[in-house]
Amino acid sequence: MQIAVSGGKGGTGKSTIAINLAIALRNYFDLTLADLDVEAPNDHILLGIELQNEEPVELFMPRFDYSKCIRCRKCAEVCEEHAIVTMRDGTPFLMPTLCSGCGACQIVCPVEGAILEGKKLMGHTYLTETPYGFPLITGKLLEGEERAMPIVVAAKKKAKALNKELLIVDTAAGTSNTVSKALEDSQLIIAVTEPTPLGLHDLELILKLAETMGIKAWVVINRSDLGKKDDVKELAKRYNTRIIAEIPYSENILKTYIEGKPIVLSEYKEAEIFKKLAEEVANYLR
Amino acid sequence: MQIVIASGKGGVGKSTVAASLIYLIKDKYKLIAVDADADAPNLHLLFGVNKWEEEKELTGAKVARINQDTCIRCGICYERCPYESIKLVDGKYVVNELTCEGCGVCKLVCPVRGTITLEEVRSGVIMKTTTRYGFPLISAQLDVGRPNSGKLVTEEKEWAKKIMKERELDHMIVDSAAGIGCQVIASVGGADVAILVAEPTPASLSDVKRVYKVVQHFREPAYLIINKADINPGFEGLYEFAEQEGIPILGEIPYDRAIPYSMAMLKPFVEAFPESKASKALKEIAEAVENEILE
Numbered sequence: 001m002q003i004a005v006s007g008g009k010g011g012t013g014k015s016t017i018a019i020n021l022a023i024a025l026r027n028y029f030d031l032t033l034a035d036l037d038v039e040a041p042n043d044h045i046l047l048g049i050e051l052q053n054e055e056p057v058e059l060f061m062p063r064f065d066y067s068k069c070i071r072c073r074k075c076a077e078v079c080e081e082h083a084i085v086t087m088r089d090g091t092p093f094l095m096p097t098l099c100s101g102c103g104a105c106q107i108v109c110p111v112e113g114a115i116l117e118g119k120k121l122m123g124h125t126y127l128t129e130t131p132y133g134f135p136l137i138t139g140k141l142l143e144g145e146e147r148a149m150p151i152v153v154a155a156k157k158k159a160k161a162l163n164k165e166l167l168i169v170d171t172a173a174g175t176s177n178t179v180s181k182a183l184e185d186s187q188l189i190i191a192v193t194e195p196t197p198l199g200l201h202d203l204e205l206i207l208k209l210a211e212t213m214g215i216k217a218w219v220v221i222n223r224s225d226l227g228k229k230d231d232v233k234e235l236a237k238r239y240n241t242r243i244i245a246e247i248p249y250s251e252n253i254l255k256t257y258i259e260g261k262p263i264v265l266s267e268y269k270e271a272e273i274f275k276k277l278a279e280e281v282a283n284y285l286r
Numbered sequence: 287m288q289i290v291i292a293s294g295k296g297g298v299g300k301s302t303v304a305a306s307l308i309y310l311i312k313d314k315y316k317l318i319a320v321d322a323d324a325d326a327p328n329l330h331l332l333f334g335v336n337k338w339e340e341e342k343e344l345t346g347a348k349v350a351r352i353n354q355d356t357c358i359r360c361g362i363c364y365e366r367c368p369y370e371s372i373k374l375v376d377g378k379y380v381v382n383e384l385t386c387e388g389c390g391v392c393k394l395v396c397p398v399r400g401t402i403t404l405e406e407v408r409s410g411v412i413m414k415t416t417t418r419y420g421f422p423l424i425s426a427q428l429d430v431g432r433p434n435s436g437k438l439v440t441e442e443k444e445w446a447k448k449i450m451k452e453r454e455l456d457h458m459i460v461d462s463a464a465g466i467g468c469q470v471i472a473s474v475g476g477a478d479v480a481i482l483v484a485e486p487t488p489a490s491l492s493d494v495k496r497v498y499k500v501v502q503h504f505r506e507p508a509y510l511i512i513n514k515a516d517i518n519p520g521f522e523g524l525y526e527f528a529e530q531e532g533i534p535i536l537g538e539i540p541y542d543r544a545i546p547y548s549m550a551m552l553k554p555f556v557e558a559f560p561e562s563k564a565s566k567a568l569k570e571i572a573e574a575v576e577n578e579i580l581e
Contacts, residue, residue: 008326010464011297015489039465040295040496042489080348080390080404102368102389143499146436146468149387153369173296173464174325175430180384181369196549198301202326209430213384227546249543258487258518 001029001285002167004183004215007192008202010173013222013247014192016257017274018170019046020264021190023132024278029166029285031134034159036182037172038139038151044128048260051126051138057154059101063118064092068111075105075115096120100147123151125158132262135162148178156182166285175205180213188284189217190244190277195227200235207239218244220277225249245277287580288458290322290477292501294493296464298485299513302545303568304461305332305554310572312419315580316455319417320446322473323463324410324426324438333423334552338413344426344441347409347434348388350381356401363392363402383407384431409434412442414449422449436468443476457580466496479579480506481536485514486521495527508533509579511571514541534578537571539564 005018015037022033035043044051062075062084071090083098084105099120106115123141130136139155141148159167171182183189189210193203203219210217219236221229224246236243247253250270256263264274291304301323308319321329352363352372357379364372364379371385372392381392393402410428417423424446426438446458462473474480480501484494494510501508510528515538528535540563548558556565 009296009328010326011295037465039467039470040493042295042492045488045492078390078394080388100368100387100389102387102391103366104389104391104394107391107394141467143466143496144471144503146471148465148467149369149433157370174323174428174435176325176428176435177385177387177431177433178467179325180382180431181371184382184385194546196546197331197552198328198549201328201331205326205430209384212430223546226543228550254517257489258521260488 001165002169002186003188003190003281004169004171004186005190005192006171006179006183006206008173008175008206009193009199012192012194012199015042015046015170016253017190017192017220018168019043020262020274021278021281022134022168023262023264024275025166025168025282026133028278028282030164031166031168032137032159032162032164033134033168033170034137034155035170036139036152036155037170038123038141038148038155039172041138041140043136043170044138046257046260047130047136047262049128049130051128053127054124056124057122057151058119059122059150060103061096061099061101061118061120062094062105063116065114065116066091068114070111072110074108074110078104078108080104101150122147125155127158149181152178152181175209180209183213183215186215188281189215190220191217192220192222193232194223195221195229195232200231203232204235207241211239217241220245220247222247223249244280245273247273287456287479288460288477289479289481289579290460290462290473291481291483292462292470292474292497293464293483294466294497295490298483298490300483301328301332301461302555303483303511303513303539304459305329306556306568307572307575308459309419309554309557310569311576312421315457317421317457317459318446318450318455319421319423320442320458320460321423321425322439322442322460322469324428324435324469325463327425327427329461330423330425331552332549332554333417333419335415335417335423338415340414342412343408344410344412344438345406345408346437347407347432348404349383349386349407350388350390350392351403351405352379352381353401354378356398358398360397362395362397366391366395387433410438412438412445414445436472439469439472466500470497471500474500474504474506477506480508482508482510483513484510484524486512486518486524488523491523491527498531509536511536512538514539516540536574537567539567
């Protein structure tokens with residue numbers, strides 16, 4: 001089983017909810033938490049732990065053996081990213097930053113061994129055992145690299161390979177194809193929003209994506225007392241989804257967030273909100 | 287001059303700060319605003335924009351399609367797709383268009399010619415309007431589940447440059463997306479100056495360091511604004527980072543619970559609550575931007 005925490009807008013509290021939900025859900029399921037916000041991964045910081053077991057994510061990058069290359073230009077023609085340019089005589093050159101690593105050039109090359117396997121480091125994945133009884137998988141894109149997709153794919157694969165009863169995925173902001181990659185195969189999306197026109201605007205995008213993907217979505221309104229909830233309720237109704245929790249603005253949540261001590265384990269009353277949410281999710285999945 | 291506002295982490299106040307700074311300098315400088323968060327564009331909401339004067343559809347994104355009538359179900363495309371975007375559904379191989387990167391590997395490895403095609407699809411739309419404050423705003427909306435948002439940002443900036451030329455504008459202010467990927471690289475690339483916005487939390491510090499590396503990559507001077515500056519007293523991380531890297535701090539904005547209400551009013555914060563402490567800080571920062579960056 002798989003659930004995802006997403007929401008469209010950045011900074012609405014996705015990671016806070018993901019880590020607290022994971023801790024609360026460990027009482028129901030054997031689980032893995034995957035931080036697939038590979039451009040800005042923060043779950044480990046909120047859990048107060050250091051990332052471990054680093055593994056590089058490398059992509060294929062063509063390396064030309066010019067002694068074998070017949071200057072046919074097929075590699076350049078097939079490259080959808082226009083990452084291969086050719087000289088007047090057909091000699092190919094790679095512009096590494098444009099290369100997506102798909103390997104199409106190697107497939108199309110008519111001469112065996114003219115395009116060799118080069119490697120390009122795109123980022124890393126991490127497998128960290130948390131003190132809370134479940135592993136955290138993290139994907140981290142290398143600064144300066146543009147393509148988040150290969151890291152999302154690699155990290156998700158690694159998380160799935162742990163083969164736990166439940167996978168909880170924390171996604172990036174937005175609704176691009178890397179977010180849909182993270183959401184893919186989920187039975188439920190927890191869409192976290194804030195009751196502002198900005199939160200509302202982006203919530204609608206994620207609900208639209210959930211609908212397109214045929215995945216059920218529930219809405220969590222974070223900082224629910226700072227803004228207008230009615231608009232969120234109306235939108236949720238329009239998309240036929242439930243508002244499953246409302247979390248008021250809380251200094252306690254902020255404090256535990258900063259200290260890297262998950263609030264669900266604290267004595268603060270807000271812990272109950274996350275326990276209740278976990279119970280709802282568990283009931284839904286069972 | 288082209289100024290980019292970035293933060294790495296989402297929700298630290300990029301758009302809030304951008305809208306207020308633009309509001310404060312708009313009468314003195316001839317500028318255009320660009321919302322480069324095509325995934326989740328919000329800047330127009332803060333300027334109360336409710337209609338667009340002009341919209342351009344952006345095509346160019348490609349997705350693979352499999353013709354089921356000629357497919358021999360060999361599964362080679364399924365095995366070779368680098369992004370695992372081909373699924374086996376009821377005995378048929380189908381492309382998940384919401385995760386496809388359009389690389390064309392499936393088409394190349396397919397043994398039956400013409401069975402897999404790459405088709406151009408709409409990736410999103412770019413919009414232009416004139417705000418009620420008189421300056422133009424360019425925004426974009428990526429269609430859900432589409433790649434290529436970096437290209438969308440590049441198109442936005444090209445359009446903005448054209449308008450700058452036509453209307454003899456001097457400055458472009460780009461509000462970038464969260465993260466450090468293609469959209470952000472397209473936003474930061476070509477800028478003259480980067481203004482980084484961070485809040486005093488470990489998560490924001492970690493992310494602003496990452497986006498600063500992207501800024502360094504383009505060798506652009508950077509400045510830092512600390513937002514929600516008083517939410518975590520005693521946190522020194524941002525100061526240490528700024529000092530270590532020699533990044534001037536333009537100012538600090540205290541947390542203000544009225545910010546969501548200014549959003550509900552569809553106004554920049556400084557316009558909605560001009561007398562608040564946060565607005566005073568924003569005004570000082572606007573002055574610093576004028577003196578240190580624009581002059």
